[in-house]
Amino acid sequence: MTGTVGRVVQRIDTLVILGAGGDLTSRLLLPGLASYLGSSRGSELLLIGVDRAAVTDAAWRDTVRSAFDAEPSALAKKVAAKSRYLQGDVTNADDLKRVLNAAPGRVALYFALPPAITMIACTALSTMPLPAGITLALEKPFGTDLKTAQALNRLLQSTLPEDQLFRVDHFLGKSTVLNLLGLRFANRVFEPLFSAENVERVEIVFDETLALEGRAGYYDKAGALTDMIQSHLLLVLALTAMEPPSSLSADDLRGSMAQVLRATRSWKKNGNSSHRARYAAGTVDGRSLPAYEHEAGVDPARKTETLAEVTLAIDNWRWAGVPFVLRSGKALGEARQDVRVIFKPVPHLPLGLTGVPGPSSLTISMKPATLDLDIVINGQGDPFTLERVPLHSDFGEGELNAYGEVLAELLECNTTLSVRGDVAEQCWRIITPILEAWKADRVKLDSYPAGTAEQIDW
Numbered sequence: 339m340t341g342t343v344g345r346v347v348q349r350i351d352t353l354v355i356l357g358a359g360g361d362l363t364s365r366l367l368l369p370g371l372a373s374y375l376g377s378s379r380g381s382e383l384l385l386i387g388v389d390r391a392a393v394t395d396a397a398w399r400d401t402v403r404s405a406f407d408a409e410p411s412a413l414a415k416k417v418a419a420k421s422r423y424l425q426g427d428v429t430n431a432d433d434l435k436r437v438l439n440a441a442p443g444r445v446a447l448y449f450a451l452p453p454a455i456t457m458i459a460c461t462a463l464s465t466m467p468l469p470a471g472i473t474l475a476l477e478k479p480f481g482t483d484l485k486t487a488q489a490l491n492r493l494l495q496s497t498l499p500e501d502q503l504f505r506v507d508h509f510l511g512k513s514t515v516l517n518l519l520g521l522r523f524a525n526r527v528f529e530p531l532f533s534a535e536n537v538e539r540v541e542i543v544f545d546e547t548l549a550l551e552g553r554a555g556y557y558d559k560a561g562a563l564t565d566m567i568q569s570h571l572l573l574v575l576a577l578t579a580m581e582p583p584s585s586l587s588a589d590d591l592r593g594s595m596a597q598v599l600r601a602t603r604s605w606k607k608n609g610n611s612s613h614r615a616r617y618a619a620g621t622v623d624g625r626s627l628p629a630y631e632h633e634a635g636v637d638p639a640r641k642t643e644t645l646a647e648v649t650l651a652i653d654n655w656r657w658a659g660v661p662f663v664l665r666s667g668k669a670l671g672e673a674r675q676d677v678r679v680i681f682k683p684v685p686h687l688p689l690g691l692t693g694v695p696g697p698s699s700l701t702i703s704m705k706p707a708t709l710d711l712d713i714v715i716n717g718q719g720d721p722f723t724l725e726r727v728p729l730h731s732d733f734g735e736g737e738l739n740a741y742g743e744v745l746a747e748l749l750e751c752n753t754t755l756s757v758r759g760d761v762a763e764q765c766w767r768i769i770t771p772i773l774e775a776w777k778a779d780r781v782k783l784d785s786y787p788a789g790t791a792e793q794i795d796w
């Protein structure tokens with residue numbers, strides 16, 4: 339986001355990854371870092387990996403190099419060659435002090451760790467003097483419910499100012515999600531139409547063909563509602579529905595996001611305007627999958643959903659009465675990942691035009707990066723018969739991948755793409771009545787065969 343307000347004036351000198359041995363580090367963080375280092379924004383830094391296991395610097399550098407392999411720029415090679423590994427237990431204050439002493443200049447501590455461990459490590463950090471300008475970067479999920487998110491915020495905010503806290507959500511780094519800003523606020527043709535007067539319904543969908551992928555340890559306690567809707571999709575909703583910010587500064591952008599999230603609630607007040615389901619045995623892309631409850635590491639008694647759908651309302655002048663339907667599911671036959679704005683019918687169709695083929699709609703696809711405006715015209719064939727015509731455009735990919743974009747912002751000390759503390763809490767507040775309704779079994783747990791491309795008939 340080089341277009342953020344002002345030039346880069348400060349940079350992180352040392353990036354410390356706590357949880358360096360974890361899957362997140364090798365699968366997402368290091369490739370994201372390679373994307374940043376290979377880009378026009380890349381700048382040299384010292385990379386330090388920290389974890390409990392005894393690993394030599396040489397072995398750690400091999401891990402870094404192989405994760406950097408997809409984008410092996412000269413700068414990435416240099417950073418890999420100089421990177422260091424420290425053995426340490428992040429829940430231990432002495433170990434954390436040792437790590438901080440080994441980190442020169444302005445430091446970012448990246449917690450690539452589960453929320454409970456992050457909480458213990460942050461508690462230990464709050465008891466010690468911290469180097470000037472240090473930034474703490476925290477992975478999602480931020481807490482495990484509203485209470486734990488509030489407690490973590492209290493702890494962090496008593497330790498450091500908000501502009502030294504970076505709550506990571508890689509959806510805010512997706513160029514296709516950021517496209518919502520230009521599309522809405524740099525075009526007169528769309529923005530005036532984004533309101534209850536013109537919009538019938540908004541759908542924000544992230545359906546995946548991916549299944550559990552061996553992540554039962556985390557996912558079985560989270561489920562689709564927490565894993566995808568609480569974090570990612572509510573942020574996409576905020577960018578879709580917020581008022582125009584006057585700038586993309588951290589204060590302005592996040593202020594607009596927070597304002598619309600504060601006005602957002604479950605469509606039915608008791609949380610019952612939601613659906614949940616989990617996949618039964620089936621086939622996805624030629625791969626046979628067992629039923630979710632038979633996947634390794636899953637406890638069927640938890641009733642974890644692999645598909646969640648919620649309908650939300652936004653109580654403000656612009657959106658009153660417009661349902662926002664958010665859905666995300668795993669092991670589906672088709673990966674539909676988009677924001678779809680479905681417009682209302684025209685107030686009056688001139689008599690003589692026949693055959694209305696449904697409403698017009700605007701679809702901003704997150705993957706692949708495309709834009710489709712489906713409009714209704716006549717004149718093809720019988721000039722008095724209406725037909726739907728798609729106007730289609732492919733966006734180019736962003737220069738950086740999503741983690742690269744978020745890391746670039748973190749390393750340039752810019753918090754525009756960090757989830758502000760109150761925003762994280764609002765996201766939990768919005769789904770709390772739904773979580774409660776599910777816990778009390780007020781919403782039945784449906785089932786769908788893995789690989790289904792059909793819309794589930796709730």
Ligand code: BG6
Pocket residue numbers: 546548565740
């Ligand atoms: C992660 C979720 O945050 O986002 C995963 O934990 C999900 O379950 C992933 O698959 C989707 O994002 P992307 O960018 O990898 O498609």
